[in-house]
Amino acid sequence: MALSDDQVKLFRHNGFLRLPGRMSDETVARLKEAIHTDVANEVEPYVRDKNGDIIRLSQVLDRDPIFRETATSPLVLDSLESLLGPNIELITNRHNHSTLNPPSRGYTGLHRDVLQWTRDIVTVLFYLEEATVENGCTHVVPGTHLFNWIQNLGTKSSVEDVITDEIRAQEVPVPSPAGGLAVIDSQIFHRVGTNLTTGTRTSMTMGYVSVDELAGVQDPYRILVRGESAYGGNVARSMM
Numbered sequence: 123m124a125l126s127d128d129q130v131k132l133f134r135h136n137g138f139l140r141l142p143g144r145m146s147d148e149t150v151a152r153l154k155e156a157i158h159t160d161v162a163n164e165v166e167p168y169v170r171d172k173n174g175d176i177i178r179l180s181q182v183l184d185r186d187p188i189f190r191e192t193a194t195s196p197l198v199l200d201s202l203e204s205l206l207g208p209n210i211e212l213i214t215n216r217h218n219h220s221t222l223n224p225p226s227r228g229y230t231g232l233h234r235d236v237l238q239w240t241r242d243i244v245t246v247l248f249y250l251e252e253a254t255v256e257n258g259c260t261h262v263v264p265g266t267h268l269f270n271w272i273q274n275l276g277t278k279s280s281v282e283d284v285i286t287d288e289i290r291a292q293e294v295p296v297p298s299p300a301g302g303l304a305v306i307d308s309q310i311f312h313r314v315g316t317n318l319t320t321g322t323r324t325s326m327t328m329g330y331v332s333v334d335e336l337a338g339v340q341d342p343y344r345i346l347v348r349g350e351s352a353y354g355g356n357v358a359r360s361m362m
Contacts, residue, residue, distance in 0.1 A: 141302075143197050153250050220353055253296075256317075268309075332351065
């Protein structure tokens with residue numbers, strides 16, 4: 123559903139928002155089944171933890187159709203249209219993965235999804251299991267998407283080195299029920315929480331942008347999922 127004016131203002135101010143609505147139980151079950159099937163069959167590409175267990179499946183949009191079906195559903199795009207406008211693209215070379223977040227993962231540092239504000243994206247988190255403080259729900263530092271002093275550091279790993287204790291003290295968890303959805307500005311400082319339980323906290327992550335009306339060529343890593351690929355540049359657009 124579309125976001126209210128208050129919800130849009132909260133997202134702009136805080137850098138994150140719990141989206142209205144939830145995925146159906148059937149959708150959650152199909153996503154989890156597809157994830158566990160590919161983990162069991164070791165379908166590449168994937169990431170293993172220090173124990174050799176698969177903790178992330180990459181490029182999920184190229185796997186079972188349920189991933190793209192969910193990522194492009196009206197439940198998601200209707201809300202994103204309130205933030206990104208009528209022309210929306212789904213990114214395939216940032217996020218586009220599912221994670222299990224097992225206890226073995228340990229602590230992950232605060233980071234941003236992209237470094238440059240001119241390349242800002244909107245990240246949607248799809249929670250396939252209940253996300254609690256105990257099992258490692260997402261943590262954010264509200265408002266830090268508005269900080270511009272951390273630009274041009276060069277690498278995402280260097281972000282953690284310059285975050286002050288005052289900033290860390292404002293970190294808050296964002297729990298969610300199974301089937302819940304959250305959206306964050308890619309510039310906000312955030313991290314995956316530490317899982318202190320014996321189970322997993324499975325989720326899926328996707329990135330979205332507004333159509334770039336000055337893009338001279340079609341980016342092969344972007345999929346138009348709503349509206350049109352409107353071009354407004356002063357030179358002819360190349361189809362290469």
